[in-house]
Amino acid sequence: MSNLLDPTEEKRLLRSMLRIRRAEEIIAHHYKTEQQMRTPTHFGIGQEAVAVGVCGALQQDDVIFSHHRCHTHYLAKGGDLAGLVAELYGRATGCSGGRGGSVHLADRKVGVVATSAILGETVPVAVGSALAFKMDGGKRVAVTFFGDAVFEEGVIYESLNYAAVNGLPVLFCCENNLYSTETPLSLRRKSGSEFIDRVRSFGVPGEVIDGNDVGVVREAVANAVARLRRGEGPAYIECLTYRWREHVGPLFDYEANRTYRTRDELEDWMRRDPLAVSKKRLMNASALGDAEYEAWLADIDAEVASAIEAAKAAPWPEVRLILEGVL
Numbered sequence: 028m029s030n031l032l033d034p035t036e037e038k039r040l041l042r043s044m045l046r047i048r049r050a051e052e053i054i055a056h057h058y059k060t061e062q063q064m065r066t067p068t069h070f071g072i073g074q075e076a077v078a079v080g081v082c083g084a085l086q087q088d089d090v091i092f093s094h095h096r097c098h099t100h101y102l103a104k105g106g107d108l109a110g111l112v113a114e115l116y117g118r119a120t121g122c123s124g125g126r127g128g129s130v131h132l133a134d135r136k137v138g139v140v141a142t143s144a145i146l147g148e149t150v151p152v153a154v155g156s157a158l159a160f161k162m163d164g165g166k167r168v169a170v171t172f173f174g175d176a177v178f179e180e181g182v183i184y185e186s187l188n189y190a191a192v193n194g195l196p197v198l199f200c201c202e203n204n205l206y207s208t209e210t211p212l213s214l215r216r217k218s219g220s221e222f223i224d225r226v227r228s229f230g231v232p233g234e235v236i237d238g239n240d241v242g243v244v245r246e247a248v249a250n251a252v253a254r255l256r257r258g259e260g261p262a263y264i265e266c267l268t269y270r271w272r273e274h275v276g277p278l279f280d281y282e283a284n285r286t287y288r289t290r291d292e293l294e295d296w297m298r299r300d301p302l303a304v305s306k307k308r309l310m311n312a313s314a315l316g317d318a319e320y321e322a323w324l325a326d327i328d329a330e331v332a333s334a335i336e337a338a339k340a341a342p343w344p345e346v347r348l349i350l351e352g353v354l
């Protein structure tokens with residue numbers, strides 16, 4: 028286990044992970060029981076430390092781009108919770124006007140530029156953003172989150188090369204959760220062919236880290252971002268982690284009788300719950316008590332409940348706006 032960060036900072040990160048966890052758990056419950064959210068939804072429960080650790084090392088004017096499992100990144104970067112919930116209910120008050128759904132989240136005020144379900148689609152866009160930052164001569168950085176399956180898309184290799192050759196301030200963040208839908212990494216990659224070696228072959232430095240420890244992620248990203256801000260070119264961080272729910276939808280695999288992963292494997296990863304890792308560290312240092320944690324939980328649950336109530340009361344988007352923003 029890594030060392031405690033500054034306790035105030037680690038508490039901020041843990042509270043952010045808890046807020047994302049509870050938001051997703053409550054959304055999953057409503058998704059399953061009401062049948063009112065009609066957007067395919069990929070939950071990131073279990074992977075919160077990646078989003079929170081990465082975004083915790085960024086400034087508000089830095090930008091992020093994400094993929095189909097994007098709620099975690101959107102919320103960690105400061106995306107509006109009510110806007111997310113309304114988007115899932117397809118309402119006009121949603122962060123994409125109710126026309127994008129779960130995989131098209133944006134909140135430009137806090138640097139959440141775009142998310143997309145097309146694998147690899149936002150990777151070169153993040154590189155383009157980093158090119159603009161370099162041309163502007165500022166210190167802003169761009170981050171692209173993507174899953175391990177993106178290494179099966181050609182665009183990742185073009186993007187790494189272009190970013191390296193042009194020395195762009197972009198962080199490539201791979202959330203390696205070992206599966207592409209229901210196909211394990213072992214069937215998609217020859218043993219010994221590590222992603223990190225491919226990345227390094229383009230001259231992009233990187234490391235593979237424990238993606239379930241928010242302290243480890245926060246530290247690694249802080250170092251990588253410092254490099255980016257010094258103008259030394261792109262960096263890569265691969266976070267080893269695991270999603271707890273089915274690939275798409277609110278259930279656990281065992282509830283849906285899916286057998287591509289075992290329940291033992293899931294339970295093994297659940298014992299490495301990123302929230303528990305951080306909470307234990309803070310409690311061991313006497314920097315957090317049960318009462319404070321329970322108070323966070325109550326506040327967060329109330330915030331999510333009110334976002335759901337507001338979403339349900341919100342109007343539907345107007346039909347005449349259906350093509351707005353479509354290129």
Ligand SMILES: Cc1ncc(C[n+]2csc(CCOP(=O)(O)OP(=O)(O)O)c2C)c(N)n1
Pocket residue numbers: 095096144145146173174175176177204205206207208274
């Ligand atoms: C170009 C493209 N090919 C295939 C798909 C279908 N698809 C959606 S999600 C997914 C697996 C994604 O796995 P990974 O990138 O590892 O992310 P994870 O779902 O594990 O978080 C696939 C193959 C797609 N959306 N886009």
